[in-house]
Amino acid sequence: MELNLPAALKNYRYFRGLLKESTKLLVLVKANAYGHGAVEFASMMQSAGADYLAVALPVEGVELRKGGISLPVLVLTAGSDSFPEIIDNRLEPGIPNADTLRALVAKLRQRGISGYPVHIKIDSGMHRLGFMKDELPELIECLGQSPEVRVVSFYSHLAASEDPAEDEFTLSQIRLFNECADQMEGSLGYRPMRHILNSAGIERFPQYQMDMVRLGIGIYGISALEGVKLSPVASLKVKVLQVKHLKDGDGTIGYGRHGHIAPEGTVTATIPCGYADGLDRHLGCGHASFLVNGKRVPTIGNICMDMCMLDVTGVDVAVGDTVTIFGEDPTIGELAGILGTIPYEILTSVPKRIRRVVLR
Numbered sequence: 001m002e003l004n005l006p007a008a009l010k011n012y013r014y015f016r017g018l019l020k021e022s023t024k025l026l027v028l029v030k031a032n033a034y035g036h037g038a039v040e041f042a043s044m045m046q047s048a049g050a051d052y053l054a055v056a057l058p059v060e061g062v063e064l065r066k067g068g069i070s071l072p073v074l075v076l077t078a079g080s081d082s083f084p085e086i087i088d089n090r091l092e093p094g095i096p097n098a099d100t101l102r103a104l105v106a107k108l109r110q111r112g113i114s115g116y117p118v119h120i121k122i123d124s125g126m127h128r129l130g131f132m133k134d135e136l137p138e139l140i141e142c143l144g145q146s147p148e149v150r151v152v153s154f155y156s157h158l159a160a161s162e163d164p165a166e167d168e169f170t171l172s173q174i175r176l177f178n179e180c181a182d183q184m185e186g187s188l189g190y191r192p193m194r195h196i197l198n199s200a201g202i203e204r205f206p207q208y209q210m211d212m213v214r215l216g217i218g219i220y221g222i223s224a225l226e227g228v229k230l231s232p233v234a235s236l237k238v239k240v241l242q243v244k245h246l247k248d249g250d251g252t253i254g255y256g257r258h259g260h261i262a263p264e265g266t267v268t269a270t271i272p273c274g275y276a277d278g279l280d281r282h283l284g285c286g287h288a289s290f291l292v293n294g295k296r297v298p299t300i301g302n303i304c305m306d307m308c309m310l311d312v313t314g315v316d317v318a319v320g321d322t323v324t325i326f327g328e329d330p331t332i333g334e335l336a337g338i339l340g341t342i343p344y345e346i347l348t349s350v351p352k353r354i355r356r357v358v359l360r
Helices: 005-016 030-034 038-048 058-066 080-088 098-111 133-144 164-188 199-204 332-339 343-348
Strands: 002-004 024-028 052-055 073-075 092-095 116-121 149-155 193-195 212-215 234-239 242-246 266-271 289-292 295-298 308-311 322-326 357-359
Touching (some): 002 005, 005 038, 005 357, 024 193, 030 058, 038 052, 058 080, 080 098, 098 133, 098 149, 149 164, 164 193, 193 212, 199 212, 322 332, 332 343
Parallel strands (some): 002 357, 024 212, 052 073, 116 149, 149 193
Antiparallel strands (some): 234 322, 242 266, 289 322
8 A cells, every 4th residue: 555645745734724823633543544554644644743643542542652653642432441551651541431531530540640631522412422411510520539630622523514414413513512611611720622623524614623623534535525636645556466368168257156258258367455455345246447557447256355356358467567456546435436335444444464655
């Protein structure tokens, strides 16, 4: 997988340009940086000037620290059994409920730590994680008794910020979030940061950027707006392993015998990319086509675990030629459309066994 640094920086500048100079920018690098390679991409963003990073799990934050990343890292799904590694690696946990807060405070108290940075998650309507408004009095009481922690930010997550049909709901989420943050701030005696906008929110609701925004899929090249052309950062490319010239009567191609040879013969190219590499099996049997030597060639037969075959009949292809699975052509969006899914799923399906190379 090639990571195009100039493309990432171009996307970064686009979103940075939508923000006030005082607004901090947090970049999501969870799920191996949406499949791009966590340490590689975090390094890019640290150099670009990002203020914060966020991951889903503590183990992801530990990986960043081991990779030399020094930016503050918010752990969105901390989990009370992971507090020792969070503390040891200077990670900042998101706190979604009072039980998690109490467990963290107990661990900090054991270590004699005070003022540890935490982020309070408010449930403004997505109903996944976070404090409901009627749970705030308990939270306020708990924080008042816990000098072991200091609230760095209040945050919440928009459920449908990309959808104009849901704008009324999105605005109601923002209102509720601010009401909760106001209530909390009045009890603390100091002002934590606030952040609720995701990538689509930054583009569509920049007036609510508050103190910080969280940039996820947008930095990787996917915009919520028609007509905005962001640059895809990742291109998945492989080399042709073998070319076969098959004639009628040679049988079939691949598992299940679903690849059929044409009466006039079929030329196939086998590439080292299969469903264990994130290439969904539903893209087989001609449902998708990839780029080789400037020509689009369809899959033929079922996709295997580590390989798949392409019908390269009529195309000049040799062993060692480069095949683009996705990038500029075909795009992530095209493959997502074929599969009836979203670009996130395709990107995050590319495993760590695929080497990431930064193109500068």
